[in-house]
Amino acid sequence: MVVALSGYYGFGNAGDEAILMALVREARRRGVEPLVLSADPKATEALHGVAAVPRTRPAALAALARADGLLSGGGGLLQNRTSTRSLAYYLGFLYAAQLLRKPTWVFGQSLGPLDGLGLSFAGPALRRSRAVVVRDRASLELARRMRVAPERLALGADPALLLEPPRVAREERLVVLVPRGRLPTEANLRLREAGERLAALGYEVLVLGMQPRHDESALELFEGFTRELSGDPRRVLYWIAQAGYVLSLRLHGLILAAAAGTPYAGGSYDPKVKAFCEESGAPYWALPGDPEAMVQVALHRTGPNKSALRDLRVRAAEGFNHIWGRPTPANPLT
Incomplete structure (x- = not known):
């Protein structure tokens, strides 16, 4: 068929x-x-x-x-x-x-x-x-x-x-930030501020764009950080699988983190983000978000609920x- x-x-x-x-x-x-x-x-x-x-x-x-x-x-x-x-x-x-x-x-x-x-x-x-x-x-x-x-x-x-994640070593002090183009600039700037605070605490921060020709403007706001951009889910899953935590302004930044077994929290730009975070027991924030709250969930690797993910x-x-x-x-x- x-x-x-x-x-x-x-x-x-x-x-x-x-x-x-x-x-x-x-x-x-x-x-x-x-x-x-x-x-x-x-x-x-x-x-x-x-x-x-x-x-x-x-x-x-x-x-x-x-x-x-x-x-x-x-x-x-x-x-x-x-x-x-x-x-x-x-x-x-x-x-x-x-x-x-x-x-x-x-x-x-x-x-x-x-x-x-x-x-x-x-x-x-x-x-x-x-x-x-x-x-x-x-x-x-x-x-x-x-x-x-x-x-x-x-x-x-x-x-x-x-999807099955690649077999890679996890780096507990690596935090992946996933911004999103065409969101209010303030939402991405608050995410950047969280990244700056984590970097000051000795964490490695990777900024990951997930849609070429769409996320470039958001990535420009993260000058000074290591930045990657790819529309290939295999590459995105590879980077996320290595991380100790993911803070994402994209739904599939969260879903691929869940597939990889990486804890995460998301910015709710759409009801579908809130729905996924609530059903998986993960933290989420209303835009533009509080950078200190983002830092705290990353430091404590808060959520999701493993039983809910299963x-x-x-x-x-x-x-x-x-x-x-x-x-x-x-x-x-x-």
């Missing part, structure tokens, strides 16, 4: 590429071959070893016509806080697949925020999908309010939690089982 994957793929965002990496691996374990709708098909094919086509019409619609179904996800695709245009794009492919009588799955997503118009357009597409697997409890409640049938609805978790990983795996069944015996889930 060939399934088209629709998401924010091919834009060089390490978080979304981490989601895709997990999706490709878990799909193939279940006998499903992905066909990715990508902004940069050649880069997607090189990074993930998977077939990819342009995400724009008519190429994407032609791919959808020959695929056996469409998976929309993961990430925060179905919301109109960013723009109505983005919501229309992702819903458009769900509606197109359903018009072609293809099965659709909404997977690994944080739903919303959605205004009244957004809810009216998203609801039918979700209700007609074969399965809706969300990654946090707030999204589960929103799906229930949109009257998604209970037997089609499941609580999963972000697929990137299932539960999230189980949920992530069960989310795949909900849509495509368990892995074949030849490819057991480890």
Whole structure:
């Protein structure tokens, strides 16, 4: 079975590429071959070893016509806080697949925020999908309010939690800071101040950008620190796995820290960050944040809750089982 994957793929965002990496691996374990709708098909094919086509019409619609179904996800695709245009794009492919009588799955997503118009357009597409697997409890409640049938609805978790970290030595006195471009400057400056205080206490500080052509402006605020920038989730996971603590203004800085077993705290620029930190038992702060509070959680390596993280990983795996069944015996889930 060939399934088209629709998401924010091919834009060089390490978080979304981490989601895709997990999706490709878990799909193939279940006998499903992905066909990715990508902004940069050649880069997607090189990074993930998977077939990819342009995400724009008519190429994407032609791919959808020959695929056996469409998976929309993961990430925060179905919301109109960013723009109505983005919501229309992702819903458009769900509606197109359903018009072609293809099965659709909404997977690994944080739903919303959605205004009244957004809810009216998203609801039918979700209700007609074969399965809706969300990654946090707030999204589960929103799906229930949109009257998604209970037997089609499941609580999963972000697929990137299932990625395996590299075997590297952990440096307890290394703190990774993850800024984010296009946030209010003050949020990144408060993170920088926390880094300066940690450096004055003898900690090594690495500043890590996770989306080229997006995070450069934020990284410029951290002059004098060691800085890295990559949209490759393998490289990001390598750096995070070495750290003793992560302070992140990106959701997937936190999720990849969780995958690596590195403690973390996050700045809540979006409800999905608050949801992930609360469900994993990790500290978080409202923007712009208090640098001294950031320093204290890093010094004490506060959170997350290990039992809560185990539960999230189980949920992530069960989310795949909900849509495509368990892995074949030849490819057991480890």
